[in-house]
Amino acid sequence: MTNPEKICDLLKSSNNAYCDDCLGRFLEINRHEVRTITSSFGLTTEFEKTSTICPGQCSTREKLVTRYNSKLQSFVQAGR
Numbered sequence: 001m002t003n004p005e006k007i008c009d010l011l012k013s014s015n016n017a018y019c020d021d022c023l024g025r026f027l028e029i030n031r032h033e034v035r036t037i038t039s040s041f042g043l044t045t046e047f048e049k050t051s052t053i054c055p056g057q058c059s060t061r062e063k064l065v066t067r068y069n070s071k072l073q074s075f076v077q078a079g080r
């Protein structure tokens with residue numbers, strides 16, 4: 001499984017939004033690589049990047065997190 005696939009799977013299954021630091025820690029991927037991957041995810045309609053407090057509780061500051069767009073996914077499935 002490639003690193004983008006690992007991140008994609010984690011975000012889809014967790015139903016939460018995580019910052020690049022947490023994704024890198026959970027999956028043991030270099031943080032710079034995580035940032036590159038989530039940046040490209042953020043360009044798709046499947047994922048969205050927002051600034052909020054990470055549910056991973058790595059920090060109390062607002063951070064840029066990546067979230068899987070589950071509403072879109074259920075909409076897409078309903079249309080099939």
Ligand SMILES: [Zn+2]
Pocket residue numbers: 018019020021022023054055056057058059
């Ligand atoms: Zn975090």
